[in-house]
Amino acid sequence: MAVRGCFLSIRLQTQKFSDLEEKLCSPSQLHPKPEVSSLVFGKYFTDHMLEIGWNANKGWEKPVISPLHDLQIHPGAKVLHYAIELFEGMKAYRGDDGRLRLFRPDRNMIRMLNTAKRVSLPEFDMEEMIKCIKRLIQIDRDWIPHSNTSSLYIRPTFIATDPSLGVAATNSALLYVVLCPVGPYFTSGFKPISLLADPQYVRSWPGGCGSSKMGANYAPTIYIQKQAEKQGHQQVLWLYGDDHQLTEVGTMNIFIFMLNKKGERELVTPPLDGLILPGVTRLSLLELAREWKEFHVTERNITMAEIVEAHAENRLLEVFGAGTACVVCPVANISYQNRDYKMPAVESPLSQRFFKTMSDIHYGRLQHKWAVDIE
Amino acid sequence: MAVRGCFLSIRLQTQKFSDLEEKLCSPSQLHPKPEVSSLVFGKYFTDHMLEIGWNANKGWEKPVISPLHDLQIHPGAKVLHYAIELFEGMKAYRGDDGRLRLFRPDRNMIRMLNTAKRVSLPEFDMEEMIKCIKRLIQIDRDWIPHSNTSSLYIRPTFIATDPSLGVAATNSALLYVVLCPVGPYFTSGFKPISLLADPQYVRSWPGGCGSSKMGANYAPTIYIQKQAEKQGHQQVLWLYGDDHQLTEVGTMNIFIFMLNKKGERELVTPPLDGLILPGVTRLSLLELAREWKEFHVTERNITMAEIVEAHAENRLLEVFGAGTACVVCPVANISYQNRDYKMPAVESPLSQRFFKTMSDIHYGRLQHKWAVDIE
Numbered sequence: 074m075a076v077r078g079c080f081l082s083i084r085l086q087t088q089k090f091s092d093l094e095e096k097l098c099s100p101s102q103l104h105p106k107p108e109v110s111s112l113v114f115g116k117y118f119t120d121h122m123l124e125i126g127w128n129a130n131k132g133w134e135k136p137v138i139s140p141l142h143d144l145q146i147h148p149g150a151k152v153l154h155y156a157i158e159l160f161e162g163m164k165a166y167r168g169d170d171g172r173l174r175l176f177r178p179d180r181n182m183i184r185m186l187n188t189a190k191r192v193s194l195p196e197f198d199m200e201e202m203i204k205c206i207k208r209l210i211q212i213d214r215d216w217i218p219h220s221n222t223s224s225l226y227i228r229p230t231f232i233a234t235d236p237s238l239g240v241a242a243t244n245s246a247l248l249y250v251v252l253c254p255v256g257p258y259f260t261s262g263f264k265p266i267s268l269l270a271d272p273q274y275v276r277s278w279p280g281g282c283g284s285s286k287m288g289a290n291y292a293p294t295i296y297i298q299k300q301a302e303k304q305g306h307q308q309v310l311w312l313y314g315d316d317h318q319l320t321e322v323g324t325m326n327i328f329i330f331m332l333n334k335k336g337e338r339e340l341v342t343p344p345l346d347g348l349i350l351p352g353v354t355r356l357s358l359l360e361l362a363r364e365w366k367e368f369h370v371t372e373r374n375i376t377m378a379e380i381v382e383a384h385a386e387n388r389l390l391e392v393f394g395a396g397t398a399c400v401v402c403p404v405a406n407i408s409y410q411n412r413d414y415k416m417p418a419v420e421s422p423l424s425q426r427f428f429k430t431m432s433d434i435h436y437g438r439l440q441h442k443w444a445v446d447i448e
Numbered sequence: 449m450a451v452r453g454c455f456l457s458i459r460l461q462t463q464k465f466s467d468l469e470e471k472l473c474s475p476s477q478l479h480p481k482p483e484v485s486s487l488v489f490g491k492y493f494t495d496h497m498l499e500i501g502w503n504a505n506k507g508w509e510k511p512v513i514s515p516l517h518d519l520q521i522h523p524g525a526k527v528l529h530y531a532i533e534l535f536e537g538m539k540a541y542r543g544d545d546g547r548l549r550l551f552r553p554d555r556n557m558i559r560m561l562n563t564a565k566r567v568s569l570p571e572f573d574m575e576e577m578i579k580c581i582k583r584l585i586q587i588d589r590d591w592i593p594h595s596n597t598s599s600l601y602i603r604p605t606f607i608a609t610d611p612s613l614g615v616a617a618t619n620s621a622l623l624y625v626v627l628c629p630v631g632p633y634f635t636s637g638f639k640p641i642s643l644l645a646d647p648q649y650v651r652s653w654p655g656g657c658g659s660s661k662m663g664a665n666y667a668p669t670i671y672i673q674k675q676a677e678k679q680g681h682q683q684v685l686w687l688y689g690d691d692h693q694l695t696e697v698g699t700m701n702i703f704i705f706m707l708n709k710k711g712e713r714e715l716v717t718p719p720l721d722g723l724i725l726p727g728v729t730r731l732s733l734l735e736l737a738r739e740w741k742e743f744h745v746t747e748r749n750i751t752m753a754e755i756v757e758a759h760a761e762n763r764l765l766e767v768f769g770a771g772t773a774c775v776v777c778p779v780a781n782i783s784y785q786n787r788d789y790k791m792p793a794v795e796s797p798l799s800q801r802f803f804k805t806m807s808d809i810h811y812g813r814l815q816h817k818w819a820v821d822i823e
Contacts, residue, residue, distance in 0.1 A: 115524065115613020122523060144528075145518040148497060148626050149490065153519075153607055156531035156663030157670065193670040228613060232528055238490020238603060238628060240699055242670055251523050253613060273655055280650030282668040288531030289664035293657040295532065295568040295617055324615055 088125055088133035088197055090204035096139040097121065097212065109220045112256035114398060119213035119225075123205055123250040127195050130244075136205045138212060141251065147236035151243045157233030158288040159188040162397045163353075164255075165210050165225040165447060167217040168437030173210065173447035175227075176397075176435060178203050180353040185229060188285040193242040194231050202229070206250055207447050214447075216254050221436050226255040226398070257399070263428065265405030265416070266394075268310040268322065269301035270377060276311035276320065276348075283320075283348045290350075294323050306408060308394070313348055317377040317409075320348050325394030325402060326355035329375060330368075330423050332388040338368035340423070341375050354395040357443065358427050377409055384414045392416055393424035400435075401428040463500055463508035463572055465579035471514040472496065472587065484595045487631035489773060494588035494600075498580055498625040502570050505619075511580045513587060516626065522611035526618050532608030533663040534563040537772045538728075539630075540585050540600040540822060542592040543812030548585065548822040550602075551772075551810060553578050555728040560604060563660040568617040569606050577604070581625055582822050589822075591629050596811050601630040601773070632774070638803065640780030640791070641769075643685040643697065644676035645752060651686035651695065651723075658695075658723045665725075669698050681783060683769070688723055692752040692784075695723050700769030700777060701730035704750060705743075705798050707763040713743035715798070716750050729770040732818065733802050752784055759789045767791055768799035775810075776803040 098120050107117045122141045126134040151157045163181045166174050182199035189196060206227060210217075217225045229250045233243030257263070274297045276290070277283020283290060294309065301309045310327065311320045319327055320343055329341045340362050345351050362370045383389040392404040403424045407414045433439035473495050482492045497516045501509040526532045538556045541549050557574035564571060581602060585592075592600045604625045608618035632638070649672045651665070652658020658665060669684065676684045685702065686695045694702055695718055704716045715737050720726050737745045758764040767779040778799045782789045808814035 113612075113614075118524060118611075141523070143520040143522055146521050147518055148516070148605065148624055149493060149603070149628075152528060153533055153605060154535050154603070154663055155666035155670070156533060157667050158528055158531060160529050191671055192667050193674065226613070228524070228529070230523065230528060236493075237488075238601070239488075240666055240670065240673070242674060249523055253524075275653055275655030278650055278653040278656070280648055281653070287667060288529055289667040291530035291615055292532050292567050292662060292664040295530070295615070296566055298615070299568065299617060 087135055088201055090136065090201050090208065092135035093205055093208060094135055094137045095212070096137065098140045102140055106216055107254065109218045109223055109256065112218070112223060112254055114255050115226065115228075115253050117254055119216040119252040119254070121209060121212050123209045125197075125205070125248045126245070127248065128245040133197065138209055144247070144249075146234060149236040149238055151233035151235050151237070154238060155233075155240055156287070156289045156292070157192055157194065157243055159185065159192050159194065159231045159286055160288065161185045161229040161286060163227045163229075164397060164435070165217060165227060166435040166437075167219060169221065170437050172437060173214060173217060174435065174437060174444040175207070175210075175447060176445070177353050177357065177443045178206065178445060180356065181229070184286060184351060184353070185231070188287055189231060191282055191285040192287045192289075194233065194246055197248065209250055209252065210447055213252055216252065218254050221432065223254060223256050224435070226253045228253065255398075263403070265403040266307035267305065267406040267408065268308050268404055269304060269306040270310040270312055270317075270319075270407050270409040271297075272312045272317050274309065274311070275313060276323065278313070279347060284345065284350060286350060291323075298323070304408065310407060312377060318374045319343055319377065319380070321350060322394045324398055325396035326350065326352040328358065328393050328395060329380070329389070330391040330393075331383050332390065333369070338390070340368055340370045342372055343374060344372040352396055354397055354400060354431070357431065358395050358401070361427065361430060380407065380414065381409070387417070389416065391419055391422055391424055395427075400431050462510055463576055465511065465576050465583070467510035468580055468583060469510055469512045470587070471512065473515045477515055481591055482629065484593045484598055484631065487593070487598060487629055489630050490601065490603075490628050492629055494591040494627040494629070496584060496587050498584045500572075500580070500623045501620070502623065503620040508572065513584055519622070519624075521609060524611040524613055526608035526610050526612070529613060530608075530615055531662070531664045531667070532567055532569065532618055534560065534567050534569065534606045534661055535663065536560045536604040536661060538602045538604075539772055539810070540592060540602060541810040541812075542594060544596065545812050547812055548589060548592060549810065549812060549819040550582070550585075550822060551820070552728050552732065552818045553581065553820060555731065556604070559661060559726060559728075560606070563662055564606060566657055566660040567662045567664075569608065569621055572623065584625055584627065585822055588627055591627065593629050596807065598629065598631050599810070601628040603628065630773075638778070640778040641682035642680065642781040642783065643683050643779055644679060644681040645685040645687055645692075645694075645782050645784040646672075647687045647692050649684065649686070650688060651698065653688070654722060659720065659725060661725060666698075673698070679783065685782060687752060693749045694718055694752065694755070696725060697769045699773055700771035701725065701727040703733065703768050703770060704755070704764070705766040706758050707765065708744070713765070715743055715745045717747055718749060719747040727771055729772055729775060729806070732806065733770050733776070736802065736805055755782065755789065756784070762792070764791065766794055766797055766799055770802070775806050
């Protein structure tokens with residue numbers, strides 16, 4: 074009984090912020106920071122990383138923050154063979170007032186827990202995770218650009234490290250977090266992008282895992298993304314079903330602002346039906362628009378036929394994407410069945426208003442409960 | 449011109465067997481070999497591994513065989529985030545005559561090349577790869593069990609190592625091969641297994657990547673596999689479509705041996721329509737059966753309704769899986785819509801005959817072009 078009690082107590086102490094061990098860089102180990110103008114998404118990493126190990130027998134280990142380093146991974150580790158892996162994307166901002174803020178980290182942690190379940194990785198305590206992430210950001214706070222077009226991208230990652238080739242749940246895993254100072258996701262900045270909507274490619278389907286942020290949803294899209302780029306488009310608009318429903322853009326959720334058949338303004342985005350990722354920016358734009366009460370806000374299926382019809386009848390006002398990396402990204406064109414559907418020029422676009430409101434919250438110009446102080 | 453010529457010549461020399469560098473274990477680095485009776489699939493690895501690096505600027509590096517070691521992987525590597533990874537599964541056998549043989553390695557390499565294209569990893573020379581793999585096996589030949597229920601499982605793996613978080617093709621990659629002495633895949637040996645066929649879970653779909661051997665096809669299946677195990681089944685039989693077509697078992701292709709409505713014997717397996725993996729064992733069984741000319745051999749869609757009907761009319765003779773890991777695996781039961789469909793007991797089952805023929809080829813008791821001498 075004594076031994077059992079001892080094991081139990083070890084389990085309860087783990088993954089806790091209070092157990093966090095810090096092994097910080099010596100001054101000579103610190104890296105020079107890139108120029109803000111040279112920031113490419115996800116190319117530069119900060120000086121430190123957070124790691125928390127897990128194994129089926131002992132449970133969670135204590136969190137460790139140490140200098141950014143290569144991971145030592147057995148060549149038979151399940152992450153390298155069966156893609157037992159997941160990630161999240163969130164951001165920290167340096168406000169105009171100099172204070173650091175996270176944006177709705179609880180939403181990312183809830184999604185991460187849901188994905189962990191779907192990909193058979195263990196549960197973790199999200200409150201403790203947020204505390205550890207905040208501490209990592211504090212340590213590398215000098216990496217957060219003094220610029221309100223830039224931010225610190227936070228990449229929690231969770232991988233199955235068990236060195237065993239059976240297709241089965243893992244007995245060991247590593248949760249880690251790396252940080253990247255980033256500029257705008259698209260090198261074009263807030264410039265509108267062009268989407269390829271080709272029904273022959275399908276990202277996700279009922280009974281699959283399209284609503285989870287697991288690596289497995291991304292690898293198959295790279296090939297199609299390259300086809301889109303070859304044809305001069307920046308991203309793929311993924312369709313589903315014989316009626317070519319719009320789903321999402323892979324790195325963003327999709328929004329359509331249009332006049333409905335009654336001539337009323339309606340903001341439409343596809344519903345969380347298991348096919349699309351439940352984006353935190355998507356949720357936030359929906360909540361903002363519902364607060365504003367200026368137009369209809371609808372989560373419903375919308376087909377390419379409806380887009381084509383609204384386009385022909387000049388009822389299509391704007392199309393834009395929403396995601397953590399880009400925040401809001403206007404769409405200039407949708408290429409579908411060998412035709413380009415160009416979006417009209419709009420005065421004071423809704424996408425720009427969303428972007429400004431979100432930015433005001435991110436950079437502390439607008440006090441809002443979604444912005445969580447780091448220190 | 450001179451510089452250009454020089455680069456070209458470096459590119460042409462790479463990935464070649466003739467450039468292979470060998471850094472072999474010292475005697476003290478060699479590991480003890482496990483007992484044949486304790487072999488669990490994919491748990492024990494041999495002393496050495498093969499690695500070939502690639503990057504977008506310089507192309508392929510020279511192959512290196514060195515002691516099995518952890519890989520040093522940047523935490524931002526694309527394999528850990530977007531599952532840009534693929535693998536193959538093949539086997540080497542120690543024949544009754546003591547000679548070592550590979551089984552149809554060209555088929556695995558062709559599939560690996562196809563998967564590489566789909567997952568946006570670079571092309572490689574399959575002939576050179578086979579030569580390097582043969583050499584690796586020769587070096588670790590003492591790991592191949594002296595047992596004709598065992599073999600050496602060969603796991604070529606290909607991962608994207610580029611440390612950059614953009615969702616895009618990789619600029620660097622590592623192709624490596626590890627070896628595992630293995631016993632029977634299922635701990636039950638050649639004992640029949642039970643399959644869960646639940647239409648609410650879908651493995652693959654048109655416009656997806658179900659016919660490629662990439663990690664992304666496996667991670668989403670683990671959760672469902674656990675559900676099957678909880679209900680007392682060994683594997684999942686994946687269905688597709690409103691008519692519940694049989695597709696595959698995830699680690700095996702599926703075969704149905706039955707009497708058709710005319711009372712004729714027919715061997716049915718689902719067609720290569722993009723939803724299923726083009727198995728090398730699947731192909732081999734089809735080729736054997738077509739040589740035998742004793743019954744109809746058909747690649748066609750078959751639905752659960754047809755299985756249920758044939759079962760009710762006592763026309764279902766056998767169901768079995770086929771794959772490299774298990775070779776041939778009889779199915780005793782399919783659980784579908786809360787009913788168990790038990791397979792009848794058969795005298796001299798076809799699955800057993802396939803298994804014996806394949807084993808005879810593997811272990812050199814039957815001379816056959818599919819068995820490729822290693823030395």
